[in-house]
Amino acid sequence: AMSQEDVVSNSPLCADPALPKTMRAAVFLAPGRIAIDEKPVPAVGPRDALLRITTTTICGTDVHILKGEYPVRPGLTVGHEPVGVIAALGEAVEGFEIGQRVIAGAITPCGQCHTCLGGQQAQCGGKAMGGWRLGNTIDGCQAEYVLIPDATANLALIPEHLSDEQ
Secondary structure, three states, rough: OOOOEEEEEOOOOEEOOOOEEEEEEEEEEOOOOEEEEEEEEOOOOOOOOEEEEEEEEEOOHHHHHHHOOOOOOHHHHHHOOOEEEEEEEEOOOOOOOOOEEEEEOOOOOOOHHHHOOOOHHHHHHHHHOOOOOOOOOOOOOEEOEEEEEOHHHEEEEOOOOOOOOO
């Protein structure tokens, strides 16, 4: 059983009140070294969603990161292909509810900058691969929870008749 000290205090209108404070995550340490580590459960901002991961994959890019062929900062949680259940929502997120099963794309652009509005979401912010944030510039989804930025633009509901693996 969790004590009150083990629970993140979030608004009851936008989060499961029983969210833990910490989670396990696959963290890049150095080329050739990824370890399971304890990290804080991310705080949810107004445009974010927090997913409790139910299924995720290991992409070839994750292997390149492990080998040191694609540089990321030490301490970063790897992974960028999550399926999960919404555990918390920022107040500005529209079209989704706590408890829904969703998928987030490997590319999570802002959806609002000039580049995104011009149809080039992978180059969000005018940067090459600027839309690839999870497991690249922000913590990814090889964890118990992941924060999805700009959630309204970056989540899709999974139909009831499909399993996570489908």
